[in-house]
Amino acid sequence: MPVRPASERALKRCAFAGYGLTLELSAEARLVRRVSSTVPPGFRRVARPAAATPAADLVLSVGREGDEHVLRRRGRTVARGTPSALCDRLRGELERWVALAARDHLFVHAGVVGWRGRAIVVPGRSLAGKSTLVDALVRAGATYYSDEYAAIDERGWVHPFARAIGLRGESGPRRVRPRRVGRRALPVGLVLLCRYREGAEFRPRPLSASRAVLGLFKHTVAARVRAVDGLTRLACVTRGAQVLHGPRGEARAAARALLAMVE
Numbered sequence: 474m475p476v477r478p479a480s481e482r483a484l485k486r487c488a489f490a491g492y493g494l495t496l497e498l499s500a501e502a503r504l505v506r507r508v509s510s511t512v513p514p515g516f517r518r519v520a521r522p523a524a525a526t527p528a529a530d531l532v533l534s535v536g537r538e539g540d541e542h543v544l545r546r547r548g549r550t551v552a553r554g555t556p557s558a559l560c561d562r563l564r565g566e567l568e569r570w571v572a573l574a575a576r577d578h579l580f581v582h583a584g585v586v587g588w589r590g591r592a593i594v595v596p597g598r599s600l601a602g603k604s605t606l607v608d609a610l611v612r613a614g615a616t617y618y619s620d621e622y623a624a625i626d627e628r629g630w631v632h633p634f635a636r637a638i639g640l641r642g643e644s645g646p647r648r649v650r651p652r653r654v655g656r657r658a659l660p661v662g663l664v665l666l667c668r669y670r671e672g673a674e675f676r677p678r679p680l681s682a683s684r685a686v687l688g689l690f691k692h693t694v695a696a697r698v699r700a701v702d703g704l705t706r707l708a709c710v711t712r713g714a715q716v717l718h719g720p721r722g723e724a725r726a727a728a729r730a731l732l733a734m735v736e
Contacts, residue, residue: 484536488529491516492624493576496567499534504556508535511564513571514634515624531570535559568636572622572694578632579625579699579706582692585618585634586610587655588735591662592631594623594710596692602669606721608638608649609728617651618659622694629709630658661710663735664689666718667727675727677717682708685716 484499489512496516500508509518534545535556544552544559552562572580583596584607593610597603604620611617619634626632633655637648666680666688680688686707690696693703715734721727 484534488519489516490519492571492578494531494571494574495519495529497529497532499532499536501536504535507556507560508563511560511567513568514619514636515571515632530574531567533563533566535563568621569694575624575695577626579703580694581623581625581689581707582621582694583623583689584610584620585623585631586615587618587659588615588662588732590659591735592618592623592659593663593665593731593735594631594661594689595665595667596623596689597668598692602721602724604639605669605724606667606727608640608651609724610732611638611651611653613725613728613732615728615732616653616655618655625706625710626658627706627709628660629706629712630660631710632658661714663715663717663731664711665731666716667721669724670720670722673720673722675719675721675730677719677721680716680718682711682714682716685711685714688718 485502485505486497486499487505487509489496492515496512498508532547536543536545541553542556542559543550544563552559581596582598583594584603586593586607593615595603595606607620617635618631620638621636622634624632624634635654637650640647640649664685665677667677686704689707689710690703696703
């Protein structure tokens with residue numbers, strides 16, 4: 474294991490656990506709170522492991538090197554910049570790591586809301602319009618679960634991954650924190666495979682469960698390394714769920730129509 478630089482040994486260390494993973498973050502005292510805020514939803518702070526305990530799955534630090542701040546992974550520098558820029562980088566790195574490495578959940582790129590005791594799952598890559606639709610669904614009365622990942626357990630139920638919703642507008646990107654946030658896992662009631670198309674009327678059509686599983690699998694982060702487990706869990710997701718597909722136009726109109734479809 475690499476020896477920690479002297480500057481890094483002086484940092485304050487915090488440990489976290491979630492999704493079957495352990496994470497260790499270090500930062501100088503004045504940055505601990507900001508660095509800790511980058512930890513993905515679903516992690517909890519735990520006692521720092523003793524020296525004899527096996528190393529955490531991921532060890533990262535934000536420290537100073539001369540007049541610069543640096544982000545290190547297990548002692549090796551991976552980025553340099555301002556604390557704000559490094560925390561933005563750290564947040565993205567951690568979310569991607571969790572989505573790929575989680576041991577007890579399967580992560581699918583999707584927006585998720587809760588409605589009448591069931592989850593509505595909208596799979597899609599970045600820039601596909603899922604965050605805008607999730608925001609509209611929440612404004613129409615749904616409970617917010619995620620705008621980036623559906624975290625699926627072995628039953629096929631979806632757990633909250635409730636970071637702030639990332640929206641893009643004429644004035645640039647912004648983050649919105651909904652008031653209604655889900656706290657417990659939900660079975661899936663509806664899966665919507667759609668993409669924004671300007672001027673399109675929202676008239677989704679039913680899709681078979683098998684095609685829905687393949688549609689979800691295409692957006693599964695660890696699909697290559699967890700193919701069998703992934704397909705099994707996704708089959709549980711679609712079992713008993715309504716599955717629809719088709720283009721959508723304006724998000725508010727689609728959100729109202731979609732909620733009306735869920736009994």
